[in-house]
Amino acid sequence: MSLNPASAALLDGLRERLGPNGARTPEDEPGLFREDRDRYRGHGAFVARPASTAEVAEVVRRCAEARTPLIPVSGGTGLVGGHVTMAEPAPVLLSLQRMNRIRAVDAADNALIAEAGVILKDVQDAAAGVDRLFPLSLASEGSCRIGGNLSSNAGGVNTLRYGNARDLCLGVEAVLPDGTVFNGLKRLRKDNMGYDLRHLLIGAEGTLGVITAAALKLFPRPAETATAWLAVPSPQAAVDLLHFLRPRVGDVISAFELIDVVGFDFLAETGMPKPAPLDPMPKWSVLVECGGRAGVGEALESALEAAFEAGLATDGAVAQSAQQRDALWTIRETIPLANRAVGALSNHDISVPVARLPEFIDKATAALNRLDPTLRINCFGHVGDGNLHYNVYPPRGRDKAALGNRRDEVKRLVHDLVHETEGSVGAEHGVGRAKVDDLERYGDAGLLAAMRALKAALDPAGIMNPGAVLR
Numbered sequence: 001m002s003l004n005p006a007s008a009a010l011l012d013g014l015r016e017r018l019g020p021n022g023a024r025t026p027e028d029e030p031g032l033f034r035e036d037r038d039r040y041r042g043h044g045a046f047v048a049r050p051a052s053t054a055e056v057a058e059v060v061r062r063c064a065e066a067r068t069p070l071i072p073v074s075g076g077t078g079l080v081g082g083h084v085t086m087a088e089p090a091p092v093l094l095s096l097q098r099m100n101r102i103r104a105v106d107a108a109d110n111a112l113i114a115e116a117g118v119i120l121k122d123v124q125d126a127a128a129g130v131d132r133l134f135p136l137s138l139a140s141e142g143s144c145r146i147g148g149n150l151s152s153n154a155g156g157v158n159t160l161r162y163g164n165a166r167d168l169c170l171g172v173e174a175v176l177p178d179g180t181v182f183n184g185l186k187r188l189r190k191d192n193m194g195y196d197l198r199h200l201l202i203g204a205e206g207t208l209g210v211i212t213a214a215a216l217k218l219f220p221r222p223a224e225t226a227t228a229w230l231a232v233p234s235p236q237a238a239v240d241l242l243h244f245l246r247p248r249v250g251d252v253i254s255a256f257e258l259i260d261v262v263g264f265d266f267l268a269e270t271g272m273p274k275p276a277p278l279d280p281m282p283k284w285s286v287l288v289e290c291g292g293r294a295g296v297g298e299a300l301e302s303a304l305e306a307a308f309e310a311g312l313a314t315d316g317a318v319a320q321s322a323q324q325r326d327a328l329w330t331i332r333e334t335i336p337l338a339n340r341a342v343g344a345l346s347n348h349d350i351s352v353p354v355a356r357l358p359e360f361i362d363k364a365t366a367a368l369n370r371l372d373p374t375l376r377i378n379c380f381g382h383v384g385d386g387n388l389h390y391n392v393y394p395p396r397g398r399d400k401a402a403l404g405n406r407r408d409e410v411k412r413l414v415h416d417l418v419h420e421t422e423g424s425v426g427a428e429h430g431v432g433r434a435k436v437d438d439l440e441r442y443g444d445a446g447l448l449a450a451m452r453a454l455k456a457a458l459d460p461a462g463i464m465n466p467g468a469v470l471r
């Protein structure tokens with residue numbers, strides 16, 4: 001690909017400064033110019049690959065001087081087109097993948113300092129190495145990286161107990177849009193000295209600067225983990241079951257996932273393994289996990305007995321070994337892959353107040369049935385924190401392309417209902433480029449004005465990930 005003279009000069013200068021590994025052509029890194037579901041394709045002048053915070057600062061400073069757009073990318077697993085664009089001029093992609101050192105693991109402080117390019121699974125393993133838990137857990141944990149997790153404020157299966165990525169972060173180091181290094185890698189639990197820049201950068205999706213490292217919170221590792229797959233009569237019963245179990249087992253429920261049998265059908269349809277935890281498989285299941293002191297399994301089993309008596313669950317299987325636990329989670333984590341293989345007409349990563357979740361599911365399902373009763377809905381997700389993946393698929397055997405003109409109608413219908421139910425249409429994946437219109441439509445006017453003012457103040461030249469989050 002031929003570069004325009006400004007990009008070519010920038011590339012030459014950076015190659016000199018960062019060395020031969022410090023910059024690559026888009027042809028060398030094709031995976032970085034697409035999004036995981038292949039919904040978005042992007043282009044770029046080149047990929048900068050700094051290996052230190054000083055080198056990141058140099059890349060940002062030079063891009064700012066050349067007024068060249070810059071997009072940070074960590075693992076590239078984001079699902080909202082946050083790191084891909086076809087807009088002109090072609091941006092520089094700043095890959096954090098060479099910034100992959102764990103700088104410190106401090107069990108006494110329950111803190112770990114990781115550079116932005118460290119893979120989430122490696123952080124979990126480093127924490128386990130000092131007998132601690134880093135609880136952020138997503139199906140993409142083998143490839144997403146800490147910089148991306150914080151920039152998208154990732155959620156995942158343990159949000160119910162431990163919070164989102166934001167709640168797990170004590171401090172960040174970042175490069176601001178003019179190349180200034182912000183050294184906020186404090187491990188403090190209390191620090192009220194002025195504005196908290198950390199919380200602006202978390203969830204900013206690369207629009208306010210580049211996160212280069214983070215101080216992360218660690219927790220005690222549970223002595224015992226108990227996992228069960230339960231049949232529940234309805235989403236309302238699932239919510240009631242959560243409230244029933246909480247006081248009985250204590251504050252130890254880390255995951256509470258709702259699973260629609262449609263996800264299980266998709267495993268079969270796409271030829272993926274589908275070991276059935278229950279026979280027959282119910283329309284609605286819950287995958288619940290508790291972790292804590294020895295005896296937590298007994299506490300869960302006795303609470304479940306009472307739940308069966310109360311009619312909140314009708315069948316169940318409790319994992320008897322770590323292997324059985326992993327098998328249950330593998331089913332849950334494989335469903336998104338089957339979804340992708342089937343091909344959604346429209347995906348919706350939404351959240352509503354937990355108490356209104358059953359109402360939302362009932363209303364959305366009835367409205368979609370009225371629109372087109374042949375559409376298939378796979379509704380699953382992190383019910384314990386009100387976050388659902390409410391995804392809509394074409395009928396079996398029909399390609400989504402044939403229904404493409406229905407996509408906007410379906411999305412609007414679902415998102416309007418989310419809004420009416422006091423929810424969010426971007427629960428854990430963020431805004432990226434996919435939901436810029438939604439943020440404008442449903443976002444609070446005061447919030448949008450403050451966001452635009454902040455963006456203009458911190459990034460007056462507009463070089464940081466232009467077109468993402470804000471137009």
Ligand SMILES: Cc1cc2nc3c(=O)[nH]c(=O)nc-3n(C[C@H](O)[C@H](O)[C@H](O)COP(=O)(O)OP(=O)(O)OC[C@H]3O[C@@H](n4cnc5c(N)ncnc54)[C@H](O)[C@@H]3O)c2cc1C
Binds near residue numbers: 036071075076
């Ligand atoms: C199979 C699968 C399952 C998933 N499950 C979940 C889930 O349960 N919960 C969930 O929340 N998400 C989930 N995701 C989405 C995705 O994995 C998360 O959003 C993840 O946090 C993104 O991390 P990443 O390193 O891949 O970020 P990237 O995709 O590289 O980037 C995400 C955004 O952050 C910006 N960015 C990246 N790095 C930096 C940085 N260092 N500084 C500033 N900005 C930066 C990018 O420009 C982009 O806008 C899933 C994705 C897949 C493919």
